[in-house]
Amino acid sequence: MGKNKNLAAVSLRKLAEELENVNLDRLEDKAIRSITADSRQVGEGSLFVAIPGLTVDGHDYLDVAVKKGCAAVLVGKGRCRGWKHAKVACLEQSDPAKALGQLAARFHGHPARRMCMVGITGTNGKTTTTYLLESMIREAGGNPGVIGTVNYRYNAVEIPAPFTTPDPVSLQRILAEMAENGVTHVLMETSSHALEQKRVAGLRFDVALFTNLSRDHLDFHGDMESYFASKKMLFTEYLKEDGKAVVFCDDRDETGTDWGHRLLAELQADKALGYTGKKGRVLLDCGFSGTKVAVQEARESLGGTVASLATPVGELQVRSDLVGTFNLKNLLGAVGVGVALRISPDEIVAGLAHAQHAPGRLERVPAPPGVSVFVDFAHSPDALANVLQTMRRLTKGRLLVIFGCGGDRDRGKRPLMGKVAGSLADVVVLTSDNPRSENPAAILRDIEAGLLEIALPRMRLEALLTREAQQGYDIVPSRREAIRETIRHARSGDVVLLCGKGHETYQITPEGRFFFDDRLEAAAQAAVINW
Incomplete structure (x- = not known):
């Protein structure tokens, strides 16, 4: 998955249509050949997006970008005032990080719109779930692509993943390559960092899965409430208006909090989000009992898991070589997504049985x-x-x-x-x-x-x-x-x-x-x- 050197230049005005409060009539048009938030990657015809980071502010590198030949820059609100480089267009946005994702999506022709997008978030279980779903989709005749912690892969292409969720420019380039090569479904691990930093801006998911939440990454988020708020964004900001949310409940953290039940309750309570169960977004809960996807009976051994599951499409007899109760939770979440994707019961069962084991997961x-x-x-x-x-x-x-x-x-x-x-x-x-x-x-x-x-x-x-x-x-x-x-x-x-x-x-x-x-x-x- 390298750089596509054959990408045609895109009109700056066309790109700017994705943004808010931009006067297109007053915007001098430019031919944009690349988009980047890294001044080291700027070349002739680049659009440089200045993003304030945790340790580095992109606005400090505007002069570097200009000297390297950028055609335009995008800066924070009010930062174009006094702009001295007449040959370089300057655009303003209140949220440059969000704008970067939107621009990257438009630059590559919104590749995600040509595929079914599945976002998976949670502290644990994301990677295993992608392997389960990958197998189920293949059983159903689809061609899955995966963007996750272990690697980014589709067809015979596979590269190690430097980040669970790539930066917006890399992400849209990968999605474009997947779409061009016949991928039908994208399974994406969406980390809390990626959601907070707007790396998935410009995307809308067809299905979103919440696996669980427990203490992790508090060096970044500060506390569990902020961590939860970041995860929740997948279901409030990035799910399509007719998308399906799959939420695993019955999983309590060290303090006894069931974040899945809390997410479910908050999504149902906010009427503006459209989780009505009639038209609009749909909620599908999973758990050990009292949920739409639930366990009727399960047997565990070092050789794997055998379980009978109640689902909206009937009872499923599931077999997997995955070991342990926490992997039974992963199986339940994957079945919930399979139901949301309208994969047949037989294909769900076969997919789980044939799934490749996620590397380094038990x-x-x-x-x-x-x-x-x-x-x-x-x-x-x-x-x-x-x-x-x-x-x-x-x-x-x-x-x-x-x-x-x-x-x-x-x-x-x-x-x-x-x-x-x-x-x-x-x-x-x-x-x-x-x-x-x-x-x-x-x-x-x-x-x-x-x-x-x-x-x-x-x-x-x-x-x-x-x-x-x-x-x-x-x-x-x-x-x-x-x-x-x-x-x-x-x-x-x-x-x-x-x-x-x-x-x-x-x-x-x-x-x-x-x-x-x-x-x-x-x-x-x-x-x-x-x-």
Whole structure:
């Protein structure tokens, strides 16, 4: 998915039709060959959009953009006053970030309008849900494209994802490529950052799914109310007037709040949003009981999930190799979207059965005889609790968990994750995750505070793992060593969980970025033991 060098120039006046309060008659027309908010990407004929960011203000780079040959700039309200560059058109908008998305969509001919758009938001479950829906849509004869945390993919094209939701210019370019190559449905993970920063401006979704909400990203949002407000925008600002909202309920966070039920109630209460159930937007709730998509019976094992689900299109007998109650929640949400998309019951069931496993989401990896080793992306207190509670029920021997926390991120969740791990696992091994610019030892001390709160004893890892019926924790800063020693001393019946990094193939430290893959490290240790 590279730059399309064959894009024709677009009239500035045509682009400006997307914007509010622009006098087109007084606007000097220009041929716009590219749009960017990055002054480093400006070239001849560019439209440069100056966006105030968290650390950098694009308005400080207007002179740079002019010198590099831009044809026009778009700035904040009142910023064109005194504009000195007569050969460069200047447009004003009260919200340049929103304008960037609108302009990018128009520049590429609104590609999203040629496809069915499905937006998925929530703290956990987004990635797994895209894999489930991708399989269901293929069963129904569609051609899905996915924009998500692991990668951006369609047909045989697949590239790693630098961000869950790309910047507006990249996003519209990717959507245009998908539309040109026959994609019928786009499954997009819409992060709270993307919604807050207007990266999806210029898009309207046919279906939107809310998976859940629990503590995460509070370094960006500040508190849970702001985090929730960002997620809610998908359903209030970006869903089509006749779109369908699928909301998973019955999922409480660490404080006992069911954000799904709250979202459902607020959408129903605001009559201006048009969630009437007759004409306009439609609400479809999912949960364990008392919802339109609900569980009648379910059986879980380390081999997968079998469930009977009640739905508006009849009872469905679902089978999946996904493990755990939290994955049953993902299955319910995916079924809700399938119903909203009018996929037939048989195609929904077949799609779930044949779905590819999402990389790094409770992914089983090679292990020594009798031992089960899983890699999971859980990096928030709620996600860690979900996977540990599931494995606790299914583990015959000991439950061993290896995890850390990322640096330069919400510090408040670190002791919470330590407390969760110490309460649910038999052995906790604290190790480095992506410390980024922080001191790894300081991060580990923050996590350890949660273990000390519940008085879990600390012991040397080898002693901890070789003694009978011993519970406790140790700190092993080297992630490679932590994985090696834990798997080496695991016994038959034990389950080893490597949490936090999932599909990631790198580790970011104060010294730089290095290749590291939990799955390969675990498999390498298993191979040595099996040999």
